[in-house]
Amino acid sequence: MQFMNAVVYAVLVATAFAHSGQNDHADQMPLDYVKYPYQAVYPGDNEVTADSIFSGITTFAKLPWHQCLTKDKDDLFDIAFLGAPFDTGTSYRPGARFGPAGIRAGSRRLTLYGGYNVPLAINPFQSGLKIVDCGDIPVTPYDNQHAIKQIEYGHKSLLQRSTFSPLGNDSVTGEPLVPISLDGKNHPRIITLGGDHTIVLPILRSIYSAYGQISVIHFDSHLDTWKPAVFGGAPSAQAAINHGTYFYWASQEGLIKNGSSIHGAIRTTLSGPADYINDDDSGFQRIEAREIDTIGTDGIIQKIRKTVGDKPVYLSIDIDSIDPAFAPATGTPETGGWSTRELRTILRGLDGLKIVSADLVEVAPAYDTNAELTTMAAADVLFEVMSVMAKTPLEDAIVK
Numbered sequence: 531m532q533f534m535n536a537v538v539y540a541v542l543v544a545t546a547f548a549h550s551g552q553n554d555h556a557d558q559m560p561l562d563y564v565k566y567p568y569q570a571v572y573p574g575d576n577e578v579t580a581d582s583i584f585s586g587i588t589t590f591a592k593l594p595w596h597q598c599l600t601k602d603k604d605d606l607f608d609i610a611f612l613g614a615p616f617d618t619g620t621s622y623r624p625g626a627r628f629g630p631a632g633i634r635a636g637s638r639r640l641t642l643y644g645g646y647n648v649p650l651a652i653n654p655f656q657s658g659l660k661i662v663d664c665g666d667i668p669v670t671p672y673d674n675q676h677a678i679k680q681i682e683y684g685h686k687s688l689l690q691r692s693t694f695s696p697l698g699n700d701s702v703t704g705e706p707l708v709p710i711s712l713d714g715k716n717h718p719r720i721i722t723l724g725g726d727h728t729i730v731l732p733i734l735r736s737i738y739s740a741y742g743q744i745s746v747i748h749f750d751s752h753l754d755t756w757k758p759a760v761f762g763g764a765p766s767a768q769a770a771i772n773h774g775t776y777f778y779w780a781s782q783e784g785l786i787k788n789g790s791s792i793h794g795a796i797r798t799t800l801s802g803p804a805d806y807i808n809d810d811d812s813g814f815q816r817i818e819a820r821e822i823d824t825i826g827t828d829g830i831i832q833k834i835r836k837t838v839g840d841k842p843v844y845l846s847i848d849i850d851s852i853d854p855a856f857a858p859a860t861g862t863p864e865t866g867g868w869s870t871r872e873l874r875t876i877l878r879g880l881d882g883l884k885i886v887s888a889d890l891v892e893v894a895p896a897y898d899t900n901a902e903l904t905t906m907a908a909a910d911v912l913f914e915v916m917s918v919m920a921k922t923p924l925e926d927a928i929v930k
């Protein structure tokens with residue numbers, strides 16, 4: 531009897547030991563085996579494994595998910611990805627409401643090798659900035675007027691927070707850097723995942739609250755400054771606000787800086803030459819898609835930089851700026867566009883510009899290939915944008 535008790539005791543102790551994870555039993559798989567690349571120091575020996583890329587809950591680039599609009603409403607960050615799943619302002623193919631989920635899926639492998647951007651010589655994931663995925667703004671698909679308000683307030687609620695990281699001091703004088711904003715505050719940057727292009731009207735209203743009138747760099751095959759009478763606006767006041775007219779309204783509201791804003795990759799047909807006169811009035815310069823054949827990516831970068839100067843700038847990227855050969859899954863595809871490589875080169879050419887926030891819109895994953903061509907292109911384009919942002923603090927270079 532005594533002997534049996536001792537045996538039972540020994541078995542119990544052995545079992546408890548196994549469950550505590552303290553033994554090195556061959557059958558016990560350690561659950562912390564998978565280390566996410568963005569948490570690891572690369573290059574290094576921190577068990578960067580491929581299975582962390584294709585498993586788990588999908589956020590942009592596997593960044594940490596913060597419920598910034600609800601339970602984490604006091605969280606601070608430096609750059610936030612934020613979905614705006616709205617597509618009831620489209621004129622042709624609907625489906626961009628699935629854009630945020632699609633772009634996140636296409637972004638899974640961004641940190642597969644660690645996330646170091648070779649041509650820009652920076653790893654945005656290890657730049658010291660706090661970068662998070664804030665999930666999606668709740669957007670109703672039943673009432674555009676209400677949805678546009680939801681997007682403005684969702685965006686503003688993030689933009690008006692303080693940044694996680696201080697702006698820091700001047701490396702030469704040691705003096706504190708001065709924020710570039712109009713209200714003197716250092717604002718975080720938001721990268722919005724669309725959504726059709728209508729979302730940029732409420733976003734620019736939010737941007738105005740921090741920066742006042744803003745210069746805009748807009749990559750798109752279409753102008754999006756159309757007068758409502760020309761583009762779908764006849765039935766009602768609400769129909770007049772859509773993905774082809776939002777820049778017209780933004781200009782009417784005084785949200786855009788006239789003369790220092792510019793479109794790139796334009797190749798749409800028009801109602802007539804008057805559309806360009808109206809576009810001029812809305813404050814934009816234009817770079818036609820076909821100019822890449824004559825002035826190349828260098829010439830396009832120069833035109834953009836000359837137009838914007840050193841002013842704060844908002845960056846809006848319609849995935850249809852890229853040719854449908856490379857990005858077919860979009861609302862209003864136009865052939866004759868730029869390659870993914872060309873757009874990425876042009877975006878890297880914006881290095882040093884003070885990009886206060888950005889968006890990537892019009893990804894409608896239902897029209898994509900099984901190879902995730904469009905959502906992958908969208909994610910890679912945003913990788914260039916976040917790299918450029920991570921390199922340039924939003925400080926006012928002019929000594930006050």
Ligand SMILES: [Mn+2]
Binds near residue numbers: 750752754848892
């Ligand atoms: Mn557009």
